[in-house]
């Protein structure tokens with residue numbers, strides 16, 4: 001797993017993950033950036049795959065993106081943490097990795113799902129991202145190269161802290 005900083009739409013990976021909405025419509029944030037870079041064919045492909053319930057994932061081609069595929073997953077909206085948010089966020093990472101394995105993808109890049117418009121606290125979301133990916137790595141033989149793509153330095157800090165804690169066995 002590598003933590004990197006930058007624009008996910010610029011990455012040359014087999015797949016980038018979109019923090020989507022249940023209707024799989026072009027939105028704001030990373031979703032808007034991915035749809036803009038992929039071109040209108042992405043929205044057309046998404047129409048036939050919608051709806052995508054929270055926690056689930058769908059795959060489309062990448063169209064005009066450098067990345068070959070987009071895995072669309074819908075993170076939970078943060079409602080205070082007592083409404084199943086953690087399990088749903090973990091499901092986003094796990095279901096995206098399942099789809100990547102089903103398609104024999106060798107590399108996948110995640111944004112910090114739910115931490116923007118959906119309001120999930122970054123420190124808690126980072127712990128879930130890291131622990132879910134590490135647990136998946138322990139269960140699968142064919143692990144793709146995974147990038148956690150941060151759009152800000154503070155997101156990177158949260159993820160690095162979470163990874164450090166996981167490696168120390170303190171989370």
Ligand code: APR
Nearest residue numbers: 007008019021027028029030031033114115116117118151
């Ligand atoms: N590359 C990488 N990360 C990005 C980019 C980008 N180009 N643009 C934004 N981000 C980061 C944000 O800084 C945040 O850390 O992605 C993370 C997720 O933020 P959002 O895109 O707001 O996603 P989310 O909180 O899951 O909200 C999803 O927003 O755009 C709509 O359709 C989307 O309704 C859905 C909701």
